[in-house]
Amino acid sequence: MIVVIKSNASPEKRTQLIKWLKSMGLGVHESAGEFQTVLGLIGDTSRVDMDLIESLDIVDSVKRVSETFKCVNRKFHPEDTVVSVGDLKIGGGNFVLIAGPCSVESETQIVEIAKAVKASGASLLRGGAFKPRTSPYDFQGLKGEGLELLKVARQETGLPIVTEIMNLKDLPLFEDIDVLQVGARNMQNFDLLKELGTLHKPILLKRGLANTLKELLMSAEYIMASGNEQVILCERGIRTYSDYLRNTLDLAAVPMLHELSHLPVIVDPSHATGIARMVPPMSLAAAACGADGLIIEVHNDPAHALCDGAQSLTPAAFDALAKKVDSVRKAVS
């Protein structure tokens, strides 16, 4: 950690600060310049409150030079993590299509969609049973019943399932679910993350509405630090002043997360744009910039979907898209 001291700081205050820093067990290396004095702090600075030091009168600025994330950091783990779901592999060159409805609505619906997306090349089935909704008056999902219907669809198709968990207390219901999703609104529900860190199954972690890449990685760090190394990161659009699109899909996050971390990174173009006809171009773009997978909403009858029908592809549109995604992946490999 580097602390820059203002040029007009009194020698007494400077000495006092250095003494205090040393009292925390840190080595302090001082180098005086014309306009500033720079202190280099050596030792375990992870418990030092950077903001506090920065707020001192005599301090100009503070910079942390060692990373605050460890487990997720590519520096300390140069090879790509490959997440396994049964025989299926995600990351490290293994690309995956995840597809299914926003919400599970009925057995017929989920089985029919599961069969269709499998035929088009999807290798994981998505579907919401517990639904986080901005309004208490909106459809909140079939909950436990929805999870059972997902399992039926898995049995019929062999597709492993991924679905969102909103609350620790629901955890027992998810025992037989293949991949647990943490939604954008729960990205910083730290108790949930810690608990998921004790499981032995993959976690799909969505970036929060307005979270930075560092915060996303720190949330993944919560899971990994608790012992679970099977984390999949997901970019799903961030909140800006966008006028015609629901969120702003931050595709540059894909190569940047790959540089910072060894974890697989997938993209959700459905929630990012909120408009079905924007899903194909953004899916192709995600594949082109190196995403390890796509999670796409598909509904057999978007006009009657109980939620987010606007952003759902029909099975036919998904089929056409899957083929193009494949072509793009070949073109960039």
Add this chain to the structure above:
Amino acid sequence: MIVVIKSNASPEKRTQLIKWLKSMGLGVHESAGEFQTVLGLIGDTSRVDMDLIESLDIVDSVKRVSETFKCVNRKFHPEDTVVSVGDLKIGGGNFVLIAGPCSVESETQIVEIAKAVKASGASLLRGGAFKPRTSPYDFQGLKGEGLELLKVARQETGLPIVTEIMNLKDLPLFEDIDVLQVGARNMQNFDLLKELGTLHKPILLKRGLANTLKELLMSAEYIMASGNEQVILCERGIRTYSDYLRNTLDLAAVPMLHELSHLPVIVDPSHATGIARMVPPMSLAAAACGADGLIIEVHNDPAHALCDGAQSLTPAAFDALAKKVDSVRKAVS
């Protein structure tokens, strides 16, 4: 709800849409213009998926004309809600100073601060026992022990206490806490909100990192729709591209929330700016624009605080501030 149909829509598709809307039990009032046809939907449109209709080929745009929030809405409840904590009142002209440390650290610390802030005019004591932290390696609070220390401080001073609950499963520990705080990162933890809606004690609901006023009100609606009408809204700064301040304190939210809702609105200038010396001017500004209270971090030894020392006032600074806040309130009343 108003649906605007594109001028080039075929009569067949228009008829089909109208038929479908009627099948949902809605009355449809059609008025044709030169460039567009406007449909007015009459009946309970709260279950109609606006995004889905907007995504249809023939639809230009959709507008909801009835409010999606009911319980929190000033339209249906014109008088200010006054929240009671024992004898203490908040809202409807009753202004409250809430003060205390970011984290409870020890009995001496919390009792000493409680006495100091009470002497300066605070009428509620704040203090974190369960701390949401971006990094798993940062201090996470004294948890249950912290709650007990808060109660000791309450006994010593008579100040009711407000502290954050992060997780449903901790609820039993909060039975004897006066006001439960929902932190910014949990503003859309809907299961938590629903459960808090079943309690008979005040909830202090903080605006999320990047949430709109409507989303804040919808989260309050979750609590109220479950039966708890004692909700206090709190503006605490939102995320932008700000360079010198942690967040951007959105003070215009205060008069706007007062216009939209009958609930009391308080301001947290400590988390909004992250810098102790910015807290006094922003506290005065909040009082000037009509806030019903302030929640301010005070620490007897900011330099050794276990978290957020940078944004904590000393008791002396808080005392001076309390006097000025009082003067400003008199000036604007």
Add this chain to the structure above:
Amino acid sequence: MIVVIKSNASPEKRTQLIKWLKSMGLGVHESAGEFQTVLGLIGDTSRVDMDLIESLDIVDSVKRVSETFKCVNRKFHPEDTVVSVGDLKIGGGNFVLIAGPCSVESETQIVEIAKAVKASGASLLRGGAFKPRTSPYDFQGLKGEGLELLKVARQETGLPIVTEIMNLKDLPLFEDIDVLQVGARNMQNFDLLKELGTLHKPILLKRGLANTLKELLMSAEYIMASGNEQVILCERGIRTYSDYLRNTLDLAAVPMLHELSHLPVIVDPSHATGIARMVPPMSLAAAACGADGLIIEVHNDPAHALCDGAQSLTPAAFDALAKKVDSVRKAVS
């Protein structure tokens, strides 16, 4: 335009508003509902101040149903506009690579780079002569001399040139320039836009730092309304709270702008990310989602570039990228 009147509005005030609206020459169609009365305004509402009406006590909300942009609107001009630069065509299926240094620095530099990028498939040469810089102490470009050097490079290679104009008074210097660029900071310099609208040469209009798509289209409308139909839109990243990247590249803007407007849309991945190694993946993504071209910074010696060396590709990296872009375009066509 639709005006929604509050349910508690007095009949007198409602009558007064309707009278006032009629006094502006508008037809007013009233339809009363249980909770609101909706007024449909018929006639030329383009001069009606929507914000003013919305601010009236008795008005709940206002919605404009006809588009405010005309010339740029695909509704009134369904075919793609194809912009011509000599024999070169941009848009309507014609893809173009624009490449060159951030700043023109010397004859050797610009000629060498021009030859290299032409060999790799670029069909337009970019290079800054007038440079907008945040700091007055940063290199501001070679100005007139830079324009002359660009012309030398054009003569040597046959590549038409595109360069930024910052100021109306410099216009005479740009007479022999092929394409004039309006930079992000000047997107709403309306006097400049109007003047460029009187020229008979293509204008490359960059999206502003934090402008919406509608604002970008309205700025293009300024140029087109003045008579110049040769406008190329350019997405170059928008300002958010991004931590590891300079801006957030909003690639979904590409298909959305194509839907809203008939103008060609190109992408600048260099300014969007600010990091050379992010340029290839984002270029491929842009090509995959339908961009009509790319504008990429290339420098023969990035380490000694006078500005933005960090985001410049070497000629070799550009050559490799050009080939991949071509593959991706084939894959999605």
Add this chain to the structure above:
Amino acid sequence: MIVVIKSNASPEKRTQLIKWLKSMGLGVHESAGEFQTVLGLIGDTSRVDMDLIESLDIVDSVKRVSETFKCVNRKFHPEDTVVSVGDLKIGGGNFVLIAGPCSVESETQIVEIAKAVKASGASLLRGGAFKPRTSPYDFQGLKGEGLELLKVARQETGLPIVTEIMNLKDLPLFEDIDVLQVGARNMQNFDLLKELGTLHKPILLKRGLANTLKELLMSAEYIMASGNEQVILCERGIRTYSDYLRNTLDLAAVPMLHELSHLPVIVDPSHATGIARMVPPMSLAAAACGADGLIIEVHNDPAHALCDGAQSLTPAAFDALAKKVDSVRKAVS
């Protein structure tokens, strides 16, 4: 400047970087740590491209420790700048109310408003003659004629006038104007700033739509570096995802700008909120947190104003507000 080198950098590359830095005339002070090597660069680093160094493979991060702004910096100029307009003073404890219509519309209008706002305590008259409008079809101002009408109002009332200049070529028309305003959209029109720097009259510089405080100060630096020290900074709201307000008024910018710079800082609550009834509370808040003045839109007939009527106060509302602002200023002084 501090350069942090990655731990896995090869000694050859590190030596090469140090050699290159020295070739730019810099002293390099190396201090090796367990995980990183930190280089301290000594000398004139203002011409060093920080982004370029940061982009090198072996570099982890770069930090500038000396300020990039000089003239505007309070470090080098601790006393408040007091801007003079004739006998009127702004800053350094001198508070000023600036009021008037969005647009000058007629002699009667501007003279009547000028008299009214003077009677209520305004000491400067504002009024737009050249209007930047998002749409080319909106009213663009009376231009030269508007300037003449402002002068008539000045003659009638003695109030000095402030009005916006959009373009260098209009400069001769502004010779007899007291204070020139640079609008938000022109904050980074650097040629305009440079030219205004050569004048001997005060410049009111508005913060751009989405500009940081540093960028605002750098734009002021452009003016001051060209010789004009009479700069007034103006916070007018920034762009966010706000739903009920036009912009987000960033009031914490007031004390922060006062800390960073010696220049006076005023606030525009009219453009920040876009709603007349939000102007009084936000004006009081601005006064409470130390603003040196307010610039407020006042119109004698808001319902017929040619622009921004929605955000204009009536003279009576302004009169009431002026009295309250005065009370708040006394309360905080």
